[in-house]
Amino acid sequence: MHLATLLLDGANAVLILMLVALGLAIVFGLMNVINLAHGEFLMLGAYVVLAAGQAGLPFWVGLALAPPAVALVGLVAEEVLVRHTYTRLLDTILATWGLSLVLRQAAVLLYGPGSHSVVPPDLGAVTIAGSPYPVYRLVVMAISLTAIAATFALFFRTRFGLAARAVIANRAMASCLGIDTRRLDRWTFAVGAGLAGLAGAAMAPLIAVDPQAGLGWLVPAFLAILVGGLGSIAGPLVGAAGIGGLDSLTAAVASPVWAQLAVFVAAILVIRLRPTGLIARRRRES
Amino acid sequence: MRSWRTVDLVGLLALAVLLALPAVAPSWLVGDLAMYLSYALLAVALAFAWGHCGLLSLGHGVFFGIGAYAMGTLTLGMLPGLEAVRSTWLGLVFAVIASGATAWTIGWFTFAGRGLHGAFFGIVTLALAVVFERLAINWDWLGGLNGLMNVPPITLGPNGDGAELWEPVPLFYVMLGVLAATVAGLTAYQRSDRGLALAALRENELRARALGYDTGALKRRAFALSGAVAGLAGALFVVQFGFASPALIGFSLSAEALIWVALGGRGELVSAAVGVIALRLLDSQFSSSLEAWWPLVVGLIFMAVVVLLPRGIVGEAVYRIARQRGR
Numbered sequence: 001m002h003l004a005t006l007l008l009d010g011a012n013a014v015l016i017l018m019l020v021a022l023g024l025a026i027v028f029g030l031m032n033v034i035n036l037a038h039g040e041f042l043m044l045g046a047y048v049v050l051a052a053g054q055a056g057l058p059f060w061v062g063l064a065l066a067p068p069a070v071a072l073v074g075l076v077a078e079e080v081l082v083r084h085t086y087t088r089l090l091d092t093i094l095a096t097w098g099l100s101l102v103l104r105q106a107a108v109l110l111y112g113p114g115s116h117s118v119v120p121p122d123l124g125a126v127t128i129a130g131s132p133y134p135v136y137r138l139v140v141m142a143i144s145l146t147a148i149a150a151t152f153a154l155f156f157r158t159r160f161g162l163a164a165r166a167v168i169a170n171r172a173m174a175s176c177l178g179i180d181t182r183r184l185d186r187w188t189f190a191v192g193a194g195l196a197g198l199a200g201a202a203m204a205p206l207i208a209v210d211p212q213a214g215l216g217w218l219v220p221a222f223l224a225i226l227v228g229g230l231g232s233i234a235g236p237l238v239g240a241a242g243i244g245g246l247d248s249l250t251a252a253v254a255s256p257v258w259a260q261l262a263v264f265v266a267a268i269l270v271i272r273l274r275p276t277g278l279i280a281r282r283r284r285e286s
Numbered sequence: 287m288r289s290w291r292t293v294d295l296v297g298l299l300a301l302a303v304l305l306a307l308p309a310v311a312p313s314w315l316v317g318d319l320a321m322y323l324s325y326a327l328l329a330v331a332l333a334f335a336w337g338h339c340g341l342l343s344l345g346h347g348v349f350f351g352i353g354a355y356a357m358g359t360l361t362l363g364m365l366p367g368l369e370a371v372r373s374t375w376l377g378l379v380f381a382v383i384a385s386g387a388t389a390w391t392i393g394w395f396t397f398a399g400r401g402l403h404g405a406f407f408g409i410v411t412l413a414l415a416v417v418f419e420r421l422a423i424n425w426d427w428l429g430g431l432n433g434l435m436n437v438p439p440i441t442l443g444p445n446g447d448g449a450e451l452w453e454p455v456p457l458f459y460v461m462l463g464v465l466a467a468t469v470a471g472l473t474a475y476q477r478s479d480r481g482l483a484l485a486a487l488r489e490n491e492l493r494a495r496a497l498g499y500d501t502g503a504l505k506r507r508a509f510a511l512s513g514a515v516a517g518l519a520g521a522l523f524v525v526q527f528g529f530a531s532p533a534l535i536g537f538s539l540s541a542e543a544l545i546w547v548a549l550g551g552r553g554e555l556v557s558a559a560v561g562v563i564a565l566r567l568l569d570s571q572f573s574s575s576l577e578a579w580w581p582l583v584v585g586l587i588f589m590a591v592v593v594l595l596p597r598g599i600v601g602e603a604v605y606r607i608a609r610q611r612g613r
Contacts, residue, residue, distance in 0.1 A: 090342050090404060090405065090408070091596065093342070093344070094592045095592045098586075099589060101585035102582055102589065108578050109579070219412060257424050261420055264417050268410055272395060272396060272402065275402060
């Protein structure tokens with residue numbers, strides 16, 4: 001494979017993983033919820049695009065519908081399920097694992113266990129450094145970058161973000177200062193789900209859309225946020241760059257299977273040796 | 287007269303029911319139950335690590351799978367240099383040692399020094415489950431994706447000869463004996479001084495350490511013990527099922543075991559064991575009649591139990607009866 005294509009594909013994988021890890025990390029960092037259903041939110045995003053296509057809507061409409069639709073599912077899940085487990089960290093793992101089972105099975109019931117494909121919009125290809133590259137993949141990268149930038153703007157340029165960062169720093173104190181943590185939790189979970197939905201929708205034409213589509217993303221995304229560290233919002237991005245980049249580059253020289261093994265083992269070593277993550281910041285225990 | 291704990295009475299009652307069952311149940315059901323008892327052994331191993339020691343392992347299938355593959359490779363004569371050794375008994379020893387040593391190594395790696403806690407430990411074990419599954423799929427010696435086929439049943443002779451144990455009723459009683467002995471042994475261990483120390487570190491590790499306990503070593507030993515029991519379960523599963531596949535070692539079985547234990551009740555080994563047997567029976571009943579709706583129903587019940595009954599269904603029942611009796 002051509003070097004430029006290789007690097008672009010690597011960048012593509014890294015940016016999507018960043019998007020997935022970011023959603024997971026804000027839910028973990030702010031709400032102290034370990035969301036094992038995050039992969040299924042991604043899977044739902046891809047199914048929204050599929051459903052929109054089957055309803056005769058253009059691809060871009062499906063892509064635009066997916067994040068709010070998945071965010072709505074997240075909102076309902078938070079209200080009905082997740083908020084009841086807030087004080088029990090390990091039970092959030094179980095509750096969201098149950099949610100992921102139900103979402104996967106719902107996809108099986110609605111669309112069957114088999115995989116579907118979404119036709120990518122025909123945008124042609126451009127020649128980059130002497131080899132053709134599909135424009136749609138460049139669009140996916142642009143979508144990821146925009147969403148990541150928007151998330152940062154949300155957290156560092158808005159009142160919502162200020163309140164959210166206050167809750168991350170010290171939940172009890174933020175609550176005493178009159179921040180409605182209940183409302184914040186609800187919206188944080190929805191934003192996290194929406195980011196996963198966007199990632200799934202953007203990736204829908206590039207992957208096989210099936211009920212298991214989200215599972216493969218969950219472990220890399222978790223390793224990314226643990227490697228990067230939970231204390232800051234930049235941590236997961238660094239972790240995702242490390243995990244995704246190493247995976248793509250090793251896959252190019254060895255086989256994808258050995259790449260994944262090497263990456264997982266390397267990530268476990270990093271997590272063990274630096275439990276606070278590569279980008280560590282002291283965090284107040286609540 | 288000494289008054290019994292409710293959970294022990296429930297355990298004895300379940301044992302009595304299971305002992306009497308082959309007299310009335312059809313032989314296919316007894317055969318199925320013998321296999322469910324190996325799942326129950328896995329659930330007991332996980333309930334010990336998770337419920338008693340607070341080590342939430344999202345990858346306990348790894349040890350089950352290692353036990354199954356260890357038993358399979360030895361009794362099929364695949365071990366280099368040991369082709370002539372086919373003994374079921376040595377297979378059991380090998381399975382227990384291999385899975386226990388793997389669990390000990392993982393425990394040594396994750397618990398030493400500052401160590402990993404709670405959710406971090408859970409996520410690392412989840413990643414390890416994926417790693418082991420990938421290894422099993424891509425290791426041709428272990429049969430790759432197809433796994434090991436034609437694993438022989440239990441043979442009573444010293445080296446894979448003698449009578450074969452494959453009829454449902456004797457197999458069922460052997461499995462029941464192993465399960466009952468394991469539950470009794472682990473329960474006694476839980477109530478010993480060292481078991482109490484494990485419960486103490488589950489509640490507050492810092493305090494346990496301040497009281498002078500080497501919590502890292504305690505957790506490592508407990509995890510190795512749990513892994514060894516899970517390996518025994520895997521070995522006893524594969525001699526019945528005759529087939530060791532990558533599905534046994536990875537993510538899906540680990541996650542399923544977690545659901546069994548959460549539904550039955552992680553607090554007591556008896557609750558976990560009763561829970562998994564009941565759930566597997568319901569599963570065989572409904573998965574054909576409800577088809578794809580059944581996993582959805584299980585998922586919904588599982589979510590409801592996690593939120594409403596953290597002690598699990600059996601565990602909650604035992605707890606309520608115990609409160610009534612005042613014991």
